[in-house]
Amino acid sequence: MKIIVDNIHVHISGVKILNGVSLEVGEGEVVGLIGRNGAGKTTTLKTIMGLIRPTEGSIYIERDGSTIDVGRMKPYKIARLGVTLVPQGRFIFPDLTVIENLEVAYGGVPPDDLLEDIFRYFPELKKIRDRKGIHLSGGEQQMLAIARALVMKPRIILLDEPLEGLAPKIVASVRRIINGIKSEGLGILITEAGNIKRIQDLVDRVYGIDRGEIIYSGDVEGIMKDVDARRRIWGF
Amino acid sequence: MDINLFIVQFFNALFFASILFLISSGLSLIYGIMKILNLAHGALYMLGAYVTFTVAILWLGMSWYSMLLAYLASILVVAGLGIFIERVLLKPLYNKPQDLQLLLTFALIFILDDIVKMIWGAQYRAFPKIPGWSIPVGDYQIPIYFILTVFIAIGVGLFLHWFFTRTTYGKMVRAISYSLETSSILGINTDRLFALSFALGAGLAGLAGGVAVPLYTASPGMGGDAIVLSFAVIVIGGMGSILGAFVGSLIVGFSRVFMAILFPVFEIALIYVIMAVILMFRPTGLFGMEMRERR
Numbered sequence: 181m182k183i184i185v186d187n188i189h190v191h192i193s194g195v196k197i198l199n200g201v202s203l204e205v206g207e208g209e210v211v212g213l214i215g216r217n218g219a220g221k222t223t224t225l226k227t228i229m230g231l232i233r234p235t236e237g238s239i240y241i242e243r244d245g246s247t248i249d250v251g252r253m254k255p256y257k258i259a260r261l262g263v264t265l266v267p268q269g270r271f272i273f274p275d276l277t278v279i280e281n282l283e284v285a286y287g288g289v290p291p292d293d294l295l296e297d298i299f300r301y302f303p304e305l306k307k308i309r310d311r312k313g314i315h316l317s318g319g320e321q322q323m324l325a326i327a328r329a330l331v332m333k334p335r336i337i338l339l340d341e342p343l344e345g346l347a348p349k350i351v352a353s354v355r356r357i358i359n360g361i362k363s364e365g366l367g368i369l370i371t372e373a374g375n376i377k378r379i380q381d382l383v384d385r386v387y388g389i390d391r392g393e394i395i396y397s398g399d400v401e402g403i404m405k406d407v408d409a410r411r412r413i414w415g416f
Numbered sequence: 417m418d419i420n421l422f423i424v425q426f427f428n429a430l431f432f433a434s435i436l437f438l439i440s441s442g443l444s445l446i447y448g449i450m451k452i453l454n455l456a457h458g459a460l461y462m463l464g465a466y467v468t469f470t471v472a473i474l475w476l477g478m479s480w481y482s483m484l485l486a487y488l489a490s491i492l493v494v495a496g497l498g499i500f501i502e503r504v505l506l507k508p509l510y511n512k513p514q515d516l517q518l519l520l521t522f523a524l525i526f527i528l529d530d531i532v533k534m535i536w537g538a539q540y541r542a543f544p545k546i547p548g549w550s551i552p553v554g555d556y557q558i559p560i561y562f563i564l565t566v567f568i569a570i571g572v573g574l575f576l577h578w579f580f581t582r583t584t585y586g587k588m589v590r591a592i593s594y595s596l597e598t599s600s601i602l603g604i605n606t607d608r609l610f611a612l613s614f615a616l617g618a619g620l621a622g623l624a625g626g627v628a629v630p631l632y633t634a635s636p637g638m639g640g641d642a643i644v645l646s647f648a649v650i651v652i653g654g655m656g657s658i659l660g661a662f663v664g665s666l667i668v669g670f671s672r673v674f675m676a677i678l679f680p681v682f683e684i685a686l687i688y689v690i691m692a693v694i695l696m697f698r699p700t701g702l703f704g705m706e707m708r709e710r711r
Binding site for chain 2: 229231254259267273274280287288289
């Protein structure tokens with residue numbers, strides 16, 4: 181399965197946010213989307229997910245030999261095709277327990293073997309399975325947000341700044357989980373605002389984005405050597 | 417107060433509180449889940465009363481069996497109308513200013529009143545008698561129907577609790593009440609759950625009308641009183657809380673019935689005094705949580 185974003189433009193309240201973004205991400209690879217705050221990373225992910233309609237351009241999902249135009253599709257239908265988003269801010273349902281958060285994403289009580297698979301990645305969640313979302317720490321919420329995406333058995337996951345605001349110990353756990361997901365052959369599109377070092381050993385390749393335009397596409401070492409991209413993303 | 421009168425009024429208050437609970441739980445859950453203040457909820461209650469009157473009195477003749485069918489008909493007709501209102505009339509307004517939703521549901525009060533007048537005429541439609549027998553208490557009678565109504569209200573409360581805490585659908589509804597965006601990216605069909613939630617709330621109004629009509633008679637505009645008191649109930653109990661609707665209904669039901677006997681001048685005023693006092697100390701009501709904007 182592959183997501184193909186083809187020259188999308190997005191306007192929000194009359195302001196141009198994305199200006200011809202094109203990118204691809206397929207199963208089995210981890211792709212980074214690097215840009216400063218306000219560059220258009222979250223808008224790109226939300227547009228792929230159907231939460232924002234592009235004013236121009238197309239988004240396709242290639243799956244099982246067919247190409248599906250998802251540019252006008254509703255988010256839940258895109259999710260059911262095997263794409264899901266772990267949003268920035270996590271949005272854990274606060275008055276549902278850990279297990280209930282997983283249940284609504286699965287669409288029923290998840291079978292035990294699936295839960296065991298999930299808890300293999302997140303042993304901490306197993307211990308707090310009956311705790312309500314509102315009582316979880318930031319790290320626990322981030323783990324639950326990823327677990328909630330995985331329980332849907334997606335083929336590509338969009339992770340919006342998953343390491344932001346986490347304690348170093350939790351960052352290490354989340355990085356380990358992302359490596360684990362990658363090794364299972366899922367595709368990952370991960371965004372990062374400033375600290376490329378946090379994801380450089382996780383990603384196979386990166387896109388650089390600035391002011392709604394893709395300004396770099398290539399390997400992670402290359403973006404550090406690209407003077408224009410470096411200046412526009414990190415200001416030096 | 418004579419003890420027999422007190423007992424009768426106690427059951428009278430329970431009956432009144434049960435009807436209020438059936439109406440206000442639907443109003444509260446529509447607001448809690450969808451953030452829609454459905455001003456036409458009272459008109460849906462009125463429609464439920466007319467449907468039950470038609471099925472139980474005009475079509476089948478009064479019996480427990482026909483009452484049961486009439487309740488079912490009220491629930492289905494009003495829930496079906498609820499789906500039409502939500503999908504066809506409200507949905508186009510979701511991304512518009514909230515005043516438009518208020519205006520629409522306000523307009524629906526008059527439209528539904530007129531539809532009722534066109535179908536059933538403007539006159540009152542009263543049951544020939546209260547269904548079932550009565551229990552004598554001194555010189556007074558307590559209709560067994562009062563007790564049945566209390567059981568219906570308790571049954572509805574338990575059903576709603578079971579639905580929202582034990583079923584995946586119920587948990588999904590709680591999820592969409594927190595965040596539509598997050599729910600939709602998890603593959604939840606939020607459109608369908610919105611329609612289901614509105615239908616559930618409307619169906620409760622229909623059932624409330626059906627249960628109330630043997631006592632209160634069906635008339636155009638009967639929803640006006642009901643909606644005003646239901647707002648008091650959910651403001652006291654807390655917007656979006658079923659437990660709040662339950663407790664709020666008891667407070668409003670009992671204060672109204674007993675004040676009517678003890679201090680008739682304050683019959684209505686006391687409800688709003690209680691409401692004001694609760695709002696001063698708990699602005700979200702007794703069991704309400706801080707409401708979030710729909711996103």
